[in-house]
Amino acid sequence: MKICNALVFTEEYSFIQIDVLVEGQKIKAIGPKGGLSWIEDEVTVDGTGMYLIPGLTDIHFHGCAGHDFSDGTEEAVAAIARYEAKNGITTICPATMTYPEDMLLKVCQSARAYREKWEAAEKDPHSGPLGAELVGINMEGPFISMEKKGAQNPDYIHKPDVGMFRRLQEAAGGLIKLCDLAPETEGAMDFIAELRGEVVCSLAHTTADYETAMKAFAQGASHVTHLYNAMQPYTHRKPGLVGAAADTPGCKVELICDGNHIHPSVVRSTLRMFGTERVVMISDSMRATGLAEGRYTLGGQDVWMKNNLATLRDGTIAGSATNLMQCLRVVVKEMGVPLETAVRCAAVNPARAIGTFDRYGSIEPGKVANMVLLDQELQVMTVILNGEEYRG
Numbered sequence: 001m002k003i004c005n006a007l008v009f010t011e012e013y014s015f016i017q018i019d020v021l022v023e024g025q026k027i028k029a030i031g032p033k034g035g036l037s038w039i040e041d042e043v044t045v046d047g048t049g050m051y052l053i054p055g056l057t058d059i060h061f062h063g064c065a066g067h068d069f070s071d072g073t074e075e076a077v078a079a080i081a082r083y084e085a086k087n088g089i090t091t092i093c094p095a096t097m098t099y100p101e102d103m104l105l106k107v108c109q110s111a112r113a114y115r116e117k118w119e120a121a122e123k124d125p126h127s128g129p130l131g132a133e134l135v136g137i138n139m140e141g142p143f144i145s146m147e148k149k150g151a152q153n154p155d156y157i158h159k160p161d162v163g164m165f166r167r168l169q170e171a172a173g174g175l176i177k178l179c180d181l182a183p184e185t186e187g188a189m190d191f192i193a194e195l196r197g198e199v200v201c202s203l204a205h206t207t208a209d210y211e212t213a214m215k216a217f218a219q220g221a222s223h224v225t226h227l228y229n230a231m232q233p234y235t236h237r238k239p240g241l242v243g244a245a246a247d248t249p250g251c252k253v254e255l256i257c258d259g260n261h262i263h264p265s266v267v268r269s270t271l272r273m274f275g276t277e278r279v280v281m282i283s284d285s286m287r288a289t290g291l292a293e294g295r296y297t298l299g300g301q302d303v304w305m306k307n308n309l310a311t312l313r314d315g316t317i318a319g320s321a322t323n324l325m326q327c328l329r330v331v332v333k334e335m336g337v338p339l340e341t342a343v344r345c346a347a348v349n350p351a352r353a354i355g356t357f358d359r360y361g362s363i364e365p366g367k368v369a370n371m372v373l374l375d376q377e378l379q380v381m382t383v384i385l386n387g388e389e390y391r392g
Contacts, residue, residue: 001021001022001042001043001044001045001369001384001387001388002019002020002021002022002036002042002043002044002045003019003020003022003044003045003047003052003371003373003384004019004020004033004034004044004045004046004047005017005019005033005046005047005048006020006047006048006050006051006052006373007047007050007051007052008020008030008051008052008363009051009052009053009054009340009343009347009362009363010030010363011362011363011364013276013340013341013343013344013348014340015051015339015340017033018030018031018032018033019031019032019033019034019035019036020052020363020371021036022369022384022387023387024387025122025368025369025386025387026365026366026367026368026369026387027363027364027365027366027367027368027369028365029365030363030364030365045373045382045384045389047373049375049376050373050374050375050376050381051339051373051374051375051378052363052371052372052373052374053343053347053363053371053372053374054343054347054348054360054361054362054363054370054371054372055088055089055090055091055347055360055370055371055372055383055384055385056088056089056090056091056324056325056328056346056347056350056372057089057090057091057092057093057135057346057347057350057351057354057356057360057361058084058089058092058093058094058282058283058285058323058324058350059093059136059138059177059178059254059280059282059350059353059354060093060095060138060140060178060225060226060254060282060283060284061092061094061095061282061283061284061285061286061319061323061324062094062095062097062284062285062286062287062298062319063076063080063094063285063286063287063289063298064080064083064084064285064286064287064289064290064323065079065080065082065083065287065289065290065291066079066287066290066291067079067080067287068097068286068287068297068298069094069095069096069107069111070096070097070099070103070107070299072103072106072107072109072110073110074110074113074114074117076110077094077110077111077114077134078114078130078131080092080094080131080132081114081118081130081131081132081133081134082130082131082132082392083131083289083290083323084131084132084323084324085129085131085132085383085385085390085392086380086383086390086392087323087324087325087326087380088325088372088374088380088383089132089323089324089325090132090133090360090370090372090383090385091132091133091135091351091356091360091370092132092133092134092135093134093135093136093137093138093177093178093350093354094111094134094137094138095137095138095139095140095284096137096138096139096140096141097140097141097152097153097298097299097300098140098141098142098144098149098152098153098154098156098157098158098299099141099142099153099156099299099300100142100156101158101164101167101168104139104142104168105167105168105171107137108137108168108169108171108172108175108176109171109172111134111137111172111175112171112172112173112175114134115134115173115175116173117130118130118131118133118134122386128388128390128391129385129386129388129390131385131392132385133370133386134175135177135354135356135360136175136176136177136178136354136356137172137175137176137177137178138176138177138178138180138202139165139168139176139178139179139180140152140180140204140205140225141153141156141157141180141205141299142156142157142158143158143159143160143161143179143180143181143182143185143188143191144157144180144181144182144185144204144205144206144230145157145182145184145185145205145206145207147207148182148205148206148207148230148231149205149230150205150229150230150316150317150318151298151299151301151303151312151316151317151318151319152205152299153299153300153301159185159186159187159188160181160185160186160187160188160190160191161187161191162190162191162194162195165179165191165195165199169198169199176199177199177200177354177355178199178200178202178223178225178353178354179195179199179200179201179202180201180202180203180204180205180225181201181202181203181204181206182203182204182205182206182207182208183203183206183208183212183213183215183216183221184206184207184208184212188216189215189216189219192216192219192220192221193219193220195220196219196220197220200222200223200353200354200355201216201220201221201222201223202221202222202223202224202225202254203216203221203223203224203225203231203241203245204224204225204226204230204231205225205230205231206230206231206232206241207231207232208231208232208240208241208244209232209238209240210238210239210240210241210243210244213240213241213244213245214244214247214248217244217245217248217251221251222248222250222251222252223251223252223253223254223353224241224242224245224251224252224253224254225254226254226255226256226261226282226284227242227245227253227254227255227270228242228255228261228262228266229256229261229262229317245274246273246274250278251278252278252279252280252349252352252353253270253274253278253279253280254280254281254282255267255270255279255280255281255282255345256282256283256284256320256327257281257282257283257327257328257330257331257335258283258284258308258320258321258322258326258327258330259308259322259330259334259335260308260309260317260320261284261317261320264334264335264336267331267335267337268335268336268337271337271341271345276341276344276345277344277349278349279345279349280345280349280350280353281324281327281328281331281342281345281346281349281350282324282327282350283320283322283323283324283326283327284319284320285319285320285321285322285323285324286298286303286310286318286319286320286321288303288305288310288321289320289321289322289323290323291305293305293306293307296310298310298318298319301318303318303319305321308320308321308322309321324346325346325372325380327346328342328343328346328378329378332378333378339378347361347362348361348362368386368387369384369386369387370384370385370386371383371384372384
């Protein structure tokens with residue numbers, strides 16, 4: 001496959017009109033327009049007037065298209081993967097909710113089973129891509145603060161437990177890439193220190209002040225879950241977790257960029273404060289995403305979705321109803337963020353955050369050929385998944 005005439009997002013985080021040559025599942029070469037040779041009958045994709053970007057990676061979302069990752073079935077994971085791939089999110093790291101261990105075990109087992117099925121299909125030359133590749137699990141619950149539970153179910157909140165984490169990780173076949181916790185809870189600091197190097201510890205759903213957060217980062221935490229949401233506010237005398245994260249080089253922070261969770265001014269100022277290399281765009285989407293307004297569930301609780309806003313009965317925002325590609329359009333077209341920055345935050349930085357950038361997240365030789373052609377309105381025109389056009 002050769003993709004020609006498109007404006008390609010490069011390793012330098014800019015767009016240049018170059019050609020991209022794909023061989024099998026990998027990107028073989030990139031070069032000047034008309035500068036690459038290929039077999040005469042090679043499939044050629046004309047990207048004239050379009051942007052070619054890496055497939056996006058969503059490292060924090062719960063569901064879409066009527067399904068939730070925490071449903072704990074292979075069918076749910078497969079349906080989620082198809083929807084995400086269709087929308088240009090080619091690698092996924094879905095999040096669990098706050099549930100008891102037996103339910104989380106089921107979620108981890110179903111994810112592992114889907115992953116194994118996906119790998120088998122990948123090796124079969126007669127099988128096309130099943131959907132977005134499941135590259136990890138984000139364990140959002142249950143090691144969180146009761147005071148900042150948000151839309152998490154309070155009945156199942158649990159203090160940080162290394163044994164429980166390792167049992168879940170074994171069931172998942174090592175898929176858990178992120179483990180979220182509130183650092184002020186009993187045992188949290190020891191948990192972070194012991195699991196340093198085994199999983200990325202992310203501070204989340206927390207009442208932690210600046211000093212507590214800085215101690216957690218010193219212990220080995222290196223990530224913040226949906227910055228600003230479910231944590232103490234950032235103020236000039238009490239900077240809290242936000243200030244601590246800003247003062248910790250290398251710490252990456254998630255931003256829900258659906259247009260409801262965070263004001264556009266705050267999105268822009270966060271990019272200035274942290275730098276474009278540390279911000280990870282996420283969708284935090286739930287099962288209503290892609291469907292009509294109505295009543296749904298999240299973490300066993302009723303959620304109402306109206307005007308693209310999902311809330312619990314008491315008005316608490318309960319995830320989003322916006323996929324990551326829609327978030328990218330929102331930040332560019334409605335918030336004034338440059339497209340180059342948005343792509344970096346939705347494709348490059350997420351892959352770096354969970355350790356998959358060696359295979360995904362950029363358009364360069366040797367990487368898996370996961371790419372998306374967008375028109376000038378940033379609508380998805382073509383999704384290339386594992387070197388093939390994905391038709392869903």
